[in-house]
Amino acid sequence: MVRFPADHMGFPLECGAVLTKLGIRLPAVLFCALLAGVSLGGIAQAEPPSPAPYPADVGDRDADAARPHGHDSPEELAGGLNQQTAKVNIDVRLRLEQDGALTVTERINTPEGTALSKQVPLRVATSDTEDRVYQVRDVTTEGAAEAGVADDALRISSSGGPxxxxYTVLGAVANLAGHQEIRWRLASGWDQPVDAVTASVSTPNAPTSPNCLAGPVGSTTQCTRAVLEHTGGLVITQDGLxxxxxxxxxxSQPAGTVPANAEFATVATLATAFALTVxxxxALIAVALVLLVGLVLVLRARRRDAAAWQGPAPQVDVLLSDGQRVVFASPDGVLPGQVGTVTDEHVDVVDVTATVIDLAVRNYLWIAETVGADGLADWQLSRRNAPDEQLHEYERAVYEALLPQGTEQVLLSELRARSNPVRLxxxxxxxxxDVLRQGWLARDPQATSRRWLWLGGGIAALGVLGALALALTVGHALTGVAVLLLGLxxxxxxxxLPARTARGSQxxxxMRGLLDYLxxxxATDIPAADREMVFSRALxxxxxxxxxxxxLTQLGEVNPSDNGVPGLYWFGGSEGEENLGRFSGHFPxxxxxxxxxxxxxGHVRSLRPAEESAPAPVAG
Known part of the structure; x- marks a missing residue:
């Protein structure tokens, strides 16, 4: 059949003009129009019917069948447009499957010996606080190409030739208001110039609202050509990248066409990193519970410990009858050094000083006032009895610190003048x-404080570092803050938390009762013959x-000769005083x-009760 020119409407007019010159007017025009109609009908009958808009099978053959009538294939378009100058041609075919997966076929045609590569990011920023995340699977290659997924990117390289x-993409379908959007990056990041890109898109329903952007990332330049064909296909061409x-x-596709599979991830910023997340x-709830339980335990322990200091002091019997004599007995057999340590939970200078006096009272040491080589008053400590099994370990340590093995006596001025101070x-x-063994304290306060300091400080530091690390990576930085709160x-x-046990609080x-007695x-409450002993043991x-x-004030007038022996049995004065009045003026x-x-x-605290900061001597 003869094909008429493309302008079929012009043919009847031209034919009619020729016949009119020959004298045939209106019938000639009608005749020519009829002839043109017959020709058009023949052409329509000679062309094949259009294929279905969505082929039933996946493959190159089906994609060819789905190509809109009247257009060449993407390869033919690329070849036709760039036949003389094209060096690198890329053809991309996309097919949206019924399960929402997007299958992609990329054909790369480069001259032999020309290598190129690209990487397609699988995590794309959609806003300052959110990324869209894609997944790529089932990657296969043919010819001189390598491909794979690494570091949140699809990497493809070609060494030349076809x-x-x-591969298959998951995450390309998102549900929007009233429709679904399918989004993918056709070409991205090739490290060499690309002369021509062609693409075709096949979807279950005819695609609508196509938007193709080309150029640098972030630009809004439209692709060279993106045409929706009446057969339901979408053909795209780009003249170089x-x-x-x-x-x-x-x-776009109608709502509910396929299952949506788009995934979005929150970007960790300082604003979002410290947001409340699961x-x-x-972590915050767990730490709050731990802190709450700890607070309850601490408050209970402190309430029990505080009760020991509140209310009226209990009456304690410190004077006991021993036959015809009256003796002093401390509550629970506690020693002076133990009293101070349990009372304030620290070993202080006054605790050691009281222990030295107690050792003298118990006849292990002798204390004497003397005059030093410089003519000033001095004090001498002398051995009276060697340490034995009756002494506690700390008492033995005090004895040996002042009078080491082989030393019979020492002046306080000599102790002060030593190149090495007394080691306590x-x-x-x-x-x-000792107090731990007696059950008055639950732990060594000083050593425990250091351990808790390191533990709490370490946990707090870990929380700070964790919060910073999380804030700069995956977010959830409040988890680190929770750890910081736990450390604090x-x-x-x-x-x-008090170190005293319930027995220590008792x-x-x-001791409050003993203090009240003192x-x-x-002095008149004590028999005259027993006053010196009671005075000495209680001092x-x-x-x-x-x-x-x-x-000292109350018992300063006690006559130590009442027991038949002049002077205190554990203390000697330079003037040989025989009454406690003289002693009370020198003892402070x-x-x-x-x-x-x-x-x-430097190993014990220099702490003395306030009442003893400036003792007032009593003149003899």
Whole structure:
């Protein structure tokens, strides 16, 4: 059949004009029009019918069948447009499957020996706080090409010649208001110039609202050509891409066409990193519960411990009858050094000083006032009895610190003048161990404080570092803040939790009763023959509890000769005083001098009760 020119409407007019010149007017025009209609009908009958808009099978043959009538294939388009100049041609075919997966076939045609590669990011920013995440699977290659997924990117490379890469994309379908959007990056990040890109898109329903952008990332330049054909196909062509440029494609489908599979991930910023998330909320709740339980335990322990200091002091019997004599007995058999340590949970200078006086009272040491080589008053400590099994470890440590093996006597001025001060670290450790063994303290306060300090500080530091690391990576930074709060809670709880046990708190109550006795006792309440012994045995407790001045004042007129022996049995004066009035004027000076020597060790606290900061001597 003869084909008429493309302008079929012009043919009847031209034919009619010729016949009119020959004298045939209207019938000639009608005749020519009829002839043109017959020709058009023949052409229509000769062309094949259009294929179905969505082929039933996947493959190159089906894609060819789905190509709109009247258009060449993408390869033919690329070849026709760039037959003379094209060096690198890319053909991309997309097919949206019924399960929402997007199958992609990329044909790469490059001259032999020309290598090129690209990477398609699988995590694309959609806003300052959100990324869209794609997944690529089932990657296969043919020809001189390599492809794979690594570091959140699809990487494809070709070493020249024809090559084909096939893969499946998940995450391309998103539900929007009233429709579905299919989005994928057709071409992205080729490291060499691409002369021509062609693409075709096949979807279950005819694609609508195509939007194809080409050029640098972020640009809004439209692709060279994107045509929706009446048969339901979408054909795209792009006349070249510079290295690093991309082609972004989005088309629409009716709502519910396929299952949506788009995934979005929150970008960790300082604004979002500290937002409440499920992991951070769980961490905060867990830490809050731990801190709450710890707070309850601390408050209970503190309430029990505080009760020992509240209310009226209990009455304690410290004077016991021993046949015809009256003796002093401390509550629970506690020693002066133990009293101070349990009372304030620390080993202080006054605890050691009271222990030295107690050792003299118990006949292990002799204290004497003397005159030093410089003519000034001095104090001498002398051995009276060697340490034995009756002494506690801390008492033995005090004895040996002042009078080491082979030393019979020493002046306080000599102790102060030593190149090495008196070492009391052993005394401190032994005294803590002693009160722990007695059950008055639950732990060594100083060592425990250090351990809790390191533990709490370490947890807090871990929380800070964790919060920073999470804020800069995956978010959930409040989890690190929860750990920080736990560390701070440990530090605070360690300082607030008393070391005293229930037995220790009971001892504190008894010490309040002892203090009340020392503050109210009168010498006349004690038989004259027993006053010196009671005075001497109670004096170390008065020193450690801060009642030295009052105790010396009340018992200053005691005559130590009442027991038949002139002078105190454990203390000697330079003038040989025979009454406690003279002693009470000199004893505070001895206590102050001994405190100074012991404080120089640096291993115990230089702390004395407020009442003893400036004892008032009583003149004899």
């Amino acid at each position: 090559a084909t890469v096939r 510079a290295p690093g440029e991309r082609m972004d494609l989005s088309v 992991p951070s909320v769980v 670290d052993t005394v401190r450790a032994a005294l803590y161990s 809670g440990v530090l605070l709880g360690a300082n607030l 001892l504190v109550r008894q 503050h109210t006792a009168r 170390p407790y008065a020193v450690v509890l801060g009642e030295t001045s009052h105790w 000076a001895f206590v102050a001098a001994l405190d100074g020597v012991l404080a120089e060790s």
